[in-house]
Amino acid sequence: DTGVSQDPRHKITKRGQNVTFRCDPISEHNRLYWYRQTLGQGPEFLTYFQNEAQLEKSRLLSDRFSAERPKGSFSTLEIQRTEQGDSAMYLCASSLQATSGSYEQYFGPGTRLTVT
Amino acid sequence: EDKVVQSPLSLVVHEGDTVTLNCSYEVTNFRSLLWYKQEKKAPTFLFMLTSSGIEKKSGRLSSILDKKELFSILNITATQTGDSAIYLCAFGGSQGNLIFGKGTKLSVKP
Secondary structure (H helix, E strand, C coil): CCCCEEECCEEEECCCCCEEEEEECCCCCCEEEEEEECCCCCCEEEEEEECCEEEEECCCCCCCEEEECCCCCCEEEEECCCCHHHCEEEEEEEECCCCCCCCCCEECCCEEEEEC | CCEEEEECCEEEEECCCCEEEEEEEECCCCCEEEEEEECCCCCEEEEEECCCCCCEEECCEEEEEECCCCEEEEEECCCCHHHCEEEEEEEECCCCCEEECCCEEEEEEC
16 A cells, blocks of 8 residues: 555543654655644644655644654654643645645545543 | 635435535635545545636546636536545645635435
8 A cells, every 4th residue: 555654543542641643655755744633624734844844834733742754754743741622633644746836635544532 | 814615514415416515715825726525534635726617527526616706616416325425625825735624514315
């Protein structure tokens, strides 16, 4: 399977704990994106990388959230001191960088986080 | 602030019906408009539209963009129960991210 993969698929944690999610993009894609989706809403952008550089962060990304893509391949998203409001589906997507500025993003299966 | 609005929010039809889903947007620095289908998993890419008036078609699905009136439609003909899903419209911003609408939940009854 050469699509975007995410691990774990489900995570249940207690409030205050730290969690880390992993995303492996499509191998030839140099852009990687993180989104968060809650029930009844479309995905909301969190941050994105071009190769290993983090180019954009949403104001939704509080200082408890950190993302890395150390070698320009896989990426991790860490949430520290989780809160119940962090419960959501965390989606990763990847794309090529298109010179025209138009690009298709392909999504992974997501990690569903439940904070109790 | 950039905004994408989809209508209707939900729709129930019977197999064989034709449906039209609407997406309007108010954005700066328009680059592209994308449609995704989401079942009980991650969004699956359907179409990307960048030019007005050019219809994109894939089987029973088709989509068109009107950049003057700032909207797009997604048509599904001869609907099947497997078309039941949430259809998401997204605007591709200049920063690389996608800005999504809330989606239209389509239910196709046998």
